[in-house]
Amino acid sequence: GDSVTQMEGPVTLSEEAFLTINCTYTATGYPSLFWYVQYPGEGLQLLLKATKADDKGSNKGFEATYRKETTSFHLEKGSVQVSDSAVYFCALTRPLYNFNNFYFGSGTKLNVKP
Amino acid sequence: GAGVSQSPSNKVTEKGKDVELRCDPISGHTALYWYRQSLGQGLEFLIYFQGNSAPDKSGLPSDRFSAERTGGSVSTLTIQRTQQEDSAVYLCASSTRTSGDGDTQYFGPGTRLTVL
Numbered sequence: 001g002d003s004v005t006q007m008e009g010p011v012t013l014s015e016e017a018f019l020t021i022n023c024t025y026t027a028t029g030y031p032s033l034f035w036y037v038q039y040p041g042e043g044l045q046l047l048l049k050a051t052k053a054d055d056k057g058s059n060k061g062f063e064a065t066y067r068k069e070t071t072s073f074h075l076e077k078g079s080v081q082v083s084d085s086a087v088y089f090c091a092l093t094r095p096l097y098n099f100n101n102f103y104f105g106s107g108t109k110l111n112v113k114p
Numbered sequence: 115g116a117g118v119s120q121s122p123s124n125k126v127t128e129k130g131k132d133v134e135l136r137c138d139p140i141s142g143h144t145a146l147y148w149y150r151q152s153l154g155q156g157l158e159f160l161i162y163f164q165g166n167s168a169p170d171k172s173g174l175p176s177d178r179f180s181a182e183r184t185g186g187s188v189s190t191l192t193i194q195r196t197q198q199e200d201s202a203v204y205l206c207a208s209s210t211r212t213s214g215d216g217d218t219q220y221f222g223p224g225t226r227l228t229v230l
Binding site: 032034036042043044045046049051089093102104105106107 | 118147155156157159162205207217218219220221222223224
């Protein structure tokens with residue numbers, strides 16, 4: 001079945017460091033891929049998405065490229081800030097509307113230290 | 115416009131009591147999801163409603179859990195005879211499930227349930 005695997009955390013970085021959070025997926029067909037972010041005490045927010053191979057999603061300095069050949073959607077940011085400290089979830093969905101087919105990874109906690 | 119809202123934001127109950135959690139999705143969103151997030155854990159899918167179709171209940175952990183969606187809008191998640199292991203944050207999300215932005219889920223702030 002469909003699934004998402006992302007690197008375990010926590011990830012601890014100093015401010016202005018480069019961030020990569022790995023995400024790989026298993027799915028038939030052509031899923032849409034997402035990164036959601038959960039700040040402390042809040043619900044999940046969409047960070048970025050990509051709907052087809054080679055698409056790059058970007059937002060708030062974060063980027064992820066849909067790589068079908070490696071079934072990956074790694075999240076990157078060139079220079080993290082303390083305010084980026086949060087839990088990041090990779091997710092996928094396929095357009096089969098009559099049942100749930102939205103799959104989340106287990107989340108990666110990012111701690112950014114000043 | 116208004117996002118997904120959930121109430122109450124916090125609920126403390128005693129073991130064995132029933133609780134109801136409410137979700138108001140974004141107007142016009144036909145799909146509604148409930149998830150459970152235990153402390154420090156990922157998301158556990160509970161139930162999915164899509165339009166007038168029969169809901170996908172495959173994620174409900176026991177028959178103490180049930181949910182309904184009235185008029186294709188507001189949803190209520192009911193937990194009967196609560197147990198301490200039910201303590202978690204319950205998240206609701208909605209989406210349009212149509213072309214364009216239809217894949218994106220919009221989440222509410224969650225209800226934090228504590229069972230004493």
